[in-house]
Amino acid sequence: MVNTINYLKETPSQTAGPYVHIGMVPNFCDITGVIAEDLGKAMIGDGTKGERITITGRVLDGAGNPVNDCVVEIWQADANGIYNSPAEHRSGADENFAGWGRCPADKDGVFRFDTIKPGQVPGPNGAPMAPHVSLWIVARGINIGLLTRMYFSDEAEANAKDPILARVRPSGREHTLIGKREGDTVTFDIRLQGEEETVFLDA
Amino acid sequence: MSTSLPNTPQIAGSFFARDHSRHPPSYAPGYKSSVLRAPKQTLVSFDSTLSERTGPAFGHNMIGELDNDLIVNYARPGEAAIGQRILVHGQILDENARPVPNVLVEYWQANAGGRYRHKKESYLAAVDPNFGGFGRSITDENGYYWFKTVKPGAYPWPNGVNDWRPAHIHFSVFGTGFVQRLITQMYFEGDPMIDICPIVNTISDKEAIKQLIAPLDMGNTIPMDMRAYKFDIVLRGRRSTYFENRPEGN
Numbered sequence A: 001m002v003n004t005i006n007y008l009k010e011t012p013s014q015t016a017g018p019y020v021h022i023g024m025v026p027n028f029c030d031i032t033g034v035i036a037e038d039l040g041k042a043m044i045g046d047g048t049k050g051e052r053i054t055i056t057g058r059v060l061d062g063a064g065n066p067v068n069d070c071v072v073e074i075w076q077a078d079a080n081g082i083y084n085s086p087a088e089h090r091s092g093a094d095e096n097f098a099g100w101g102r103c104p105a106d107k108d109g110v111f112r113f114d115t116i117k118p119g120q121v122p123g124p125n126g127a128p129m130a131p132h133v134s135l136w137i138v139a140r141g142i143n144i145g146l147l148t149r150m151y152f153s154d155e156a157e158a159n160a161k162d163p164i165l166a167r168v169r170p171s172g173r174e175h176t177l178i179g180k181r182e183g184d185t186v187t188f189d190i191r192l193q194g195e196e197e198t199v200f201l202d203a
Numbered sequence B: 001m002s003t004s005l006p007n008t009p010q011i012a013g014s015f016f017a018r019d020h021s022r023h024p025p026s027y028a029p030g031y032k033s034s035v036l037r038a039p040k041q042t043l044v045s046f047d048s049t050l051s052e053r054t055g056p057a058f059g060h061n062m063i064g065e066l067d068n069d070l071i072v073n074y075a076r077p078g079e080a081a082i083g084q085r086i087l088v089h090g091q092i093l094d095e096n097a098r099p100v101p102n103v104l105v106e107y108w109q110a111n112a113g114g115r116y117r118h119k120k121e122s123y124l125a126a127v128d129p130n131f132g133g134f135g136r137s138i139t140d141e142n143g144y145y146w147f148k149t150v151k152p153g154a155y156p157w158p159n160g161v162n163d164w165r166p167a168h169i170h171f172s173v174f175g176t177g178f179v180q181r182l183i184t185q186m187y188f189e190g191d192p193m194i195d196i197c198p199i200v201n202t203i204s205d206k207e208a209i210k211q212l213i214a215p216l217d218m219g220n221t222i223p224m225d226m227r228a229y230k231f232d233i234v235l236r237g238r239r240s241t242y243f244e245n246r247p248e249g250n
Helices: A020-024 A156-161 A163-171 B206-210
Strands: A052-060 A071-075 A100-104 A110-116 A132-138 A146-152 A178-182 A185-187 B085-094 B104-108 B134-138 B144-150 B155-157 B163-165 B168-173 B182-188 B227-230 B233-235
Touching: A020 A071, A020 A100, A020 B104, A020 B134, A020 B168, A052 A178, A071 A110, A100 A110, A156 A163, B104 B144, B134 B144, B168 B233, B182 B233
Parallel strands: A052 A185, A146 A178, B085 B227, B085 B233
Antiparallel strands: A052 A110, A071 A100, A071 A132, A132 A146, A178 A185, B085 B144, B104 B134, B104 B168, B155 B163, B168 B182
16 A cells, blocks of 8 residues: 555646637627727737747648637747746846737638747756747647747757757757748748648647 | 745746646547647657746736626626526646636636627527626636636537537636646536537546536525536646745645
């Protein structure tokens, strides 16, 4: 007879369903008057420090169809690489940047975030990770939210040293995590399945 | 007694590995729309970094007075949603059984007839002009949340020829780290449609399914007013950080 370990078990995930907008972005589906503005719609203001960028892309299914009913959330550090979070142990996060955004895809499966380029964040053993944004995708047909990261095409040197990209490199799929930067716009298409399938993470 | 030692850096511990055997797989053909939306490649696993251990916080001041009262938050003045009045309440905990305070919980549902207020919804059950179907709470210092609503109806959906969803409420929960993020559905004790639902049955572990079924809570049922259901939600636990102790660790 051994001692008992009384851990609880994580509540199982279920799909967000096709009407996820009702709960997460109610104004987007015309449920107005309950909350003033959908949460996570505006990420930056005049006081936000850092280089302004737009992150945009399409979410596509295994047949190339737009996933036009998904919701994408992003989470990122500020321009100095510090997260605005109670779980961040370093101080000095930009108080004018929450670092989190939420966007429902449009009819073409397109999402868009007006944000800032994040700084480098320390990774395992304190070695810096390349600038990146975490993304989480939920939708009808997705049983458990899909986590991925977007890195930047104009950070080739930092990307080459990034410890998470290093884990992906042997599979030859690293490029699916690199957002293509052109001017102030970074394009990041997410392919859920099949050819050029985006790498999804379990962390 | 203090739970953190002085002179130690404050490090939020990394998370317990997710036990995928209790979650639905991405590819679950009984739920047809998962077939084209499931990755074919395996997930790339790594121990969470600061990017996953941190997450957004939302203040109590963003919550409006009626945000957790779906019976009236969309109703015309002096009117109310039609249906069985219920109180849904519970605690957000982590796998170490510690309450998760000050986190955002969002919920949405169909009306008493099983009709959603959504432009893509075409079910012939009537829309309730006094019911929006959305609310939100921030957990208190003990991780508790509660809201008032009407019990949602079951509704048919185009999966199999004659598939019906059991009565359910959708939940979206934030933890303190971005990878604690969870969306799930709450079902009601005793509903015979739970066992035959393709979405419920994407979960193969019968014990795990039970964790999604809220029991009738007569202790908190309000006489001559509303019944109560209790739904606790467990988020991933953090590992102990023995040399870098702080409350976010175990």
